[in-house]
Amino acid sequence: MNTRMPSFSRRAVLRSASSAVAATTSLAACGRGAAPSSSGPPASTSAAPSGARSATATPSAPPGTSPRRFPGSPRQIEHGPRDGHGVALTFHGQGDPKLAGAVLSEAERSGARVTVLAVGTWLDEHPEMARRVLDGGHELGNHTMRHRAVCAMPPADAYAEITECAERLRRLTGGIGSWFRPSQARTATRLVTRMAQRAGYPHVLSYDVDSHDFEDPGPDAVRDAVLDRVRAGSVVSLHFGHGGTRAALPAILDGLHRRGLRPVTTTELMT
Template identity: 65%
Template sequence: MTSLDRRSVLRTTTSAAAAGALAAGCAPGRTDRTVRDAAVPRPGARTPVHATRPPTRVPGRPVQLDHGPRDGRAVALTFHGRGDARLARALLGEAERAGARVTVLAVGDWLDERPEMARRILDGGHELGNHTMHHRNICALPQAAAYAEIAGCADRLRRLTGSIGSWFRPSQARRATDLVTRLARRAGYPHVLSYDLDSLDSTDPGAPAVRRTVLDGIGPGSVVSLHLGHAGTVAALPPILDGLRRRGLRAVTTTELMT
């Protein structure tokens, strides 16, 4: 092979590698650390504002919500936001390819580790909310500690997006106690978001089991509890969305479902 041929092959290989990296959602040569650092504004730098909605208020509905209207054709897929960011990005991509929008209730210490994920969620047209600062058993905490869990995550969301997020969901609890509900309202959330269908995906039962659990239990107005950071959930999402489409149901943000 001549020197000219070798240079041509090298250019072709390098271009293909770059294209593959871009198709996977990252720039060539960028590591996860690079992405994290890029999400932190440098002093004096101007960065785009990726604002999330303010807390959603649904007049006439209870403070604690676990489903939306049963006479429509919409459902809300809600994800506890924590875990491997690569799996989170893959899941968001699957939702977007199907034209679905989801709600992510992010844990504050995950946002500290992965601040770029707040932008990724919002840029995909999805919704972002508060799932406490450290994902402790909030209903078992003393008042001051419980409030710190809610307010700490709200502060992270405000710094990253300009808002405390659309919803608050208690950690390690399906429903909030009266105390936690009052503390959430004090922090600025008119409602506490529960759910009427648990996918049980956090136990890693495998994609077919997650798909069956969701499609067997879902109906108009359902709010489904799922989790980021689980490979089985990523694999289950396309058949779940296909099953919803076949039934005439569509996955929307929780605010769209409730209002």
């Protein structure tokens, strides 16, 4: 796979964005391995991708909406330091906003802070959720615009998925979000990682604990999937929009507390 960052013409990016809008949104789960793109880059020119400047401009971003660089950390982060007491509970942001709000409220009651990776179409439908996340002391990130298999998309389309969601976040919060996580992939390809960096995200956020809550196995199974694998520094993948996740959260938070582990935002985990 070609890992060089392709250049794009304005026409190529506009054409890819138009085709992305016409396609059907995928609702598949995110816990699958990244698939390499089988398509080569579009015809290249010396022009930068359309929208790159606006997506990365965050001069007045409030706390929690701008990415940070963590020197010495890999470009793709699966977990934080193992010698502390923090863990990061990360939620893929889409689904019923009332259920999402209930999850956030439960976390807040226990003093936990979480990271929400929002899907752009979800922000379009429920723009109030961006402020709800940040006002609760949590952090907000980018989970692509339409939740498609971004690592298997042609380069221009994949870049548009990242930057269009970044633009939604910028409009709503003043910044592009603290983190980028690829949709329908546990890890990003090298090309998608470089695209994310160009869009303004120094690191791609993966995870080392998969709750499999998107399969709706029941609250007990979600609880066990997390508590059987979590340890200091873990990044846990969870999802809004699933009743079993909401039901399992009190037991997860209690289990972490009993082990002396503290749920913090991913930025705090890495600091």
